[in-house]
Amino acid sequence: MGTKGLLLFTLLVTCGYLRTLHSAPPSSKIRSENDTVVFERGTCRGCHKILVRDSIIRCASRNNASHVSSIVSYGGAGSCREEKIACVRVTDRSEEGEGANVTVRSGDVQQSFIKLNITSHQGKGYHLFLEIRGVDPNSPDCE
DSSP states (O other): OOHHHHHHHHHHHHHTOOSSGGGSOOTTOOOOTTOEEEEEEEOOOTTSEEEEEEEEEEOOOTTSSSOOEEEEEESOTTOOOOOEEEEEEEEEOSSSOOOOEEEEEEEOTTSSOEEEEEEOOTTOOEEEEEEEEEEOTTOTTOO
C-alpha cells in the first residue's frame, strides 16, 4: 500500500467509514452501483480527458451539531491549463449515503477553472469522489 493509499485508509478508519479492510474502496474503482451522484455539472463522456479524480474525506465534528466543509479548486489564476472543463461529477462513497451539499463558488464548465464549496449535513462527515473531465484541445471531435 503506497503513501496515498495508507493516508486514505487512515482517514477512512478515523471517520468510521471502514468496518473492515475489505470494505475499503480500491483507488482504481471509478464508480459502482452503490455510489450516489450528489452533484453533476455538464455531460461526462468517455472521450473527455480526465483532469482530476480524487477522494474528499472529512470527519464529522466532535460536537455533532455543526457542519464540516471543504473548498476544492481546479485551475485558475497562474494555471497553465488549456483544457476547458466539460463536466464535474461528485459521488458519495459512504455506506450511509449521507452525501453533502456542493455548490460552485467560481468558474464553471466551459471554463478552465472551477472552485467548489462542499458542506456536510449537520453532524455528519462525508466520503466523496470528485471527477473533473475536460475537452482536450488536441482532440476537438469530443465536444
